[in-house]
Amino acid sequence: MTSSLPSQDHGHGSAPGGGHGMHAKHNLTGFIIFLLSESVIFLAFFSGYAMLKLGALDWLPPGVEGLEWQTPLINTIVLVSSSGTIYLAEREMARHNIWGFRAWWLLTMALGAYFLWGQAVEWSGLKFGFTTGTFGGTFYLLTGFHGLHVLTGVLLMALMLGKSFIPNNYKGGEQGVQATSLFWHFVDVIWIILFVLLYVWQRS
Amino acid sequence: MTTSAPFDPRILKSNAPVPGAPDNWKRFFSFNTDAKVIGIQYISVAIFFLLVGGLLAMIMRGELITPENDLVDRTVYNGLYTMHGTIMLFMFIFPVLNGLNNLLIPPMIGAPDMAFPRLNAVAFWMVPLFGVILMASFLLPGGPANAGWWSYPPVSTQNPLGHLISGESMWLLAVALSGVSSIIGALNFVTTIIRMRAPGMTFFRMPVFIWTVWAAQTLQLIGLPALTGGAIMLLFDLVVGTSFFxxxxxxxxxxxxxxxxxxxxPAVYVIILPVFGIFSELFSVHSRKPLFGYAFVAVASFVIVFLGLIVWVHHFFPSGVPEWMRNLFMVTTMLISVPTGVKVFAWLATIWGGKIQLNTPMLFCLGGLFNFVFAGVTGIMLATVPIDIHVNNTYFVVGHFHYVIYGAAVMGIFAAIYHWFSKFTGRMYYEGLGKLHFALTFIGSNLNFFPMHPLGLMGMPRRVSSYDPEFTFWNVVASLGSFLLGVSIIPFLLNMISSWVRGPKAPQNPWQAIGLEWLLPSPPPAENFEDNVPTVISGPYGYGTGKPLVENQAAYENQQFQEV
Structure with missing residues (x-):
């Protein structure tokens, strides 16, 4: 009966041993569609935040003057520059310089981790909590949900870094690296919008 | 993204029992990555939940056959309509449509399978998972969620018993899982359609069903994350005590x-768009005529996507919505009847003067089209702000959307199941039982849902278990109709099971239809065309034109694939 199995090589352009589920180009298409879809959650949160803020009688809870913006600005600069370093890492990859890739990649991870740490420091110094009206609710919802994405990005980068040590793994470039990089730029753009909405737009 | 794939999906996918692999029927109970297996899994699970949701509906209609509240407790009644709506939408209609997508997309576009077969299987197996979560909420001390399927706060954020695990939180969990599953599915369908079409199949050579699925799944990708965002905030309000709402x-x-x-x-369009696709396919085949205005019918799907995203406020005109918003959304809602009308007239022009074959799939299509036009007329009425405010939250609205969902969409889905049954089981269904099923469904749905319109105009509110005696007559009629609908499913189940087990063997192309899926044997082999993907050389629906669909068509017709 085994002889009636379909022929071994299916010619789907898949990597040897990749089997049926590996359609190289589809992964990136699928990932881009996923990111577009994911951005709608943020859009929903942003528009919800704007509607609540515009409709509020007293936006700031009692005892809260506003948000301190200097430290988050440093955080922003760190995150934006990490978009540059991940680009450099990808360029090294394209030049087949695997150690150059690893160095820039690791630096990007460090910048991402610094951002998370800065976020944690900011959270711990705040005088309001998640349940402090819609001001506290939207603040923690937006920064928390974005922070989860940053964390996911750093973990994905760690995974890709680990995979770079498998011999010859990244010879022809790597889908996962491209996807992670796209994800990282996405997280970055979301943060810029978030920074404008939360820290720049303080007057209600 | 893993580089080493130790298992070969083809072993699971083979039609023949392979040593150490699940045999033929057992594959339907396994984590199988074959889209054709997943499709049948989806449809079977969905039909099981159709029975559950239908049973809940019949209990409600049993309550409503008399004006007094005498069959179930009022709280139980609230749980019944909440769970009826939730089960029918998230457990029946989305899964059954995803089942059809899985069965039909790859063969119709000449692809071997979905773009991401393993994700596809994951998306399916989440359905029974959240089904169990949803059903388990019946066993909780406070009963299942009972805030209606909309789950509006502040009703939905009441938690009288104070438990963390309440009917409402289970409901939110199930809906969130359903959303994840649908997004994974949509990703898969859209990627497959964009990237895996047969050579020569340009966008304007795709069957309309593929167009409509593409449009519908695009809506899922845009709309579902927004609901997920709202559900996350509602969950925080319920569990953590935030105050978003x-x-x-x-x-x-x-x-x-x-x-x-x-x-x-937009979820309504996610449901009805593929049914428009089914209508377009079936009217053309069973009238033996090319689809009238193919390009317009195809493009109208995306016009509906665009307009469907900017009409949502018409669901809550009375909820303190500003006047300008009401007027704006009234206009956009009415505009949506334009692309929809394009399709309806295209179908009428397609069957006009055709050699109509009144078999079961065609009857279901005609019945579905009739019901859809009726629902379209009441839809225009509801779009009008003054009428909407008058009949808001009455049975008029309930009647309207049941005509759309059951009268049009579910009848279209039945049509598709009968039409493609032979292709995927290799057996023919029994025509007599099919026609009986149609007659009972058509009469039952009209008997059930038509009386809701006069009731709504008379002012009977929805979601009540007792009512004034003057509403009795129409309620009795509706209840009888619902029991008839319950009976109508019996010939369907009999037909499906008996013809799959011992029905007559189906030929490759019983309808003399034109389409890539009909160039495959019935049932198709695990990877459809495998390496012999045909090159498409003309558009679909070439009935009566004599133009071949693919290069070297004769080789594919009545081909002898290697028998397994």
Whole structure:
């Protein structure tokens, strides 16, 4: 009966041993569609935040003057520059310089981790909590949900870094690296919008 | 993204029992990555939940056959309509459509399988998972969620028993899982359609069903994340005590309605668009004529996507919505009848003067089209702000959307199941039982849902278990109709099971239809065309034109694939 199995090589352009589920180009298409879809959650949160803020009688809870913006600005600069370093890492990859890739990649991870740490420091110094009206609710919802994405990005980068040590793994470039990089730029753009909405737009 | 794939999916996918692999029927109970297996898994699970949701509906109709509240407790009744709506939408209609997508997309576009077969299987197996979560909520001390399937705050954020695991939190969990599953599915379908078509199959050579699925799944990708966002905020309100939707904390309950309907209105198009595709395919085949205005019918799907995203406020005109918003959304809602009308007239022109074959799939299509036009007329009425405010939250609305969902969409789905049954089982269904099923469904659905319109105009509110005696007559009629609908499913189940087990063997192309899926044997082999993907050389629906669909067509017709 085994002889009636379909022929071994299916010619789907898949990597040897990749089997049926590996359609190289589809992964990136699928990932881009996923990111577009994911951005709608943020859009929903942003528009919800704007509607609540515009409709509020007293936006700031009692005892809260506003948000301190200097430290988050440093955080922003760190995150934006990490978009540059991940680009450099990808360029090294394209030049087949695997150690150059690893160095820039690791630096990007460090910048991402610094951002998370800065976020944690900011959270711990705040005088309001998640349940402090819609001001506290939207603040923690937006920064928390974005922070989860940053964390996911750093973990994905760690995974890709680990995979770079498998011999010859990244010879022809790597889908996962491209996807992670796209994800990282996405997280970055979301943060810029978030920074404008939360820290720049303080007057209600 | 893994580089080493130790298992070969083809072993699971083979039609023949392979040593150490699940044999033929057992594959339907395994984590199988074959789209054709997953499709049948989806449809079977969905039909099981159709029975569950239908049973809940019949209990409600049993309650409503008399004006008094005498069959079930009022709280139980609230749980019944909440769970009926939730089960029918998230457990029946989305899964059954995803089942059809899985069965039909790859063969119709000449692809071997979906773009991401393993994700596809994951998306399917989440359905029984959240089904169990949803059903388990019946066993909780406070009963299942009972805030209606909209789950509007502040009703939905009441938690009288104070438990963390309440009917409402289970409901939110199930809906969130359903959303994840649908997004994974949509990703898969859209990627497959964009990237895996047969050579020569340009966008304007795709069957309309593929166009409509593409449009519908695009809506899922845009709309579902918004609902997920709203559901996350509602969950925080319920469990953590935030006040996004709580007025006492500065929140806004109407904001939830925006989130909810931004998805849940387009969800109606997610349901009805593939059914438009089914109508387009079947009217053409069973009238032996090319589809009238193919390009317009195809493009109208995306016009509906665009307009469908900007009409959501019409669901809550009375909820303190500003006047300008009401007027704006009234206009956009009415505009949507233009692309829809394009399709309806195209179908009428297609069957006009055709050699109509009144077999079961065609009867279901005609019945579905009749019901759809009726629902379209009441839809225009409801779009009008003054009428909507008058009949809002009455049975008029219930009647309207049941005509769309059951009268049109479910009848279209039945049509598709009968039409493609032979292709995927290799057996023919029994025509007599099919026609009986059609007659009972058509009469039952009209008997059940038509009386809701006069009831609504008379002012009977929805979601009540007792009512004034003057509403009795129409309620009795509707209840009888619902029991008839319950009976109508019996010939369907009999037909499906008996013809799959011992029905007559189906030929490759019983309808003399034109389409890539009909160039495959019945049932198709695991990877469809494998390496012999045909090159498409003309558009679909070439009935009566004599133009071949693919290069070297004769080789594919009545081919002898290697028998397994």
């Amino acid at each position: 709580q007025p006492e904390g500065g929140g806004d309950p109407v904001l939830y309605q925006h989130f909810f309907w931004f998805y849940s209105h």
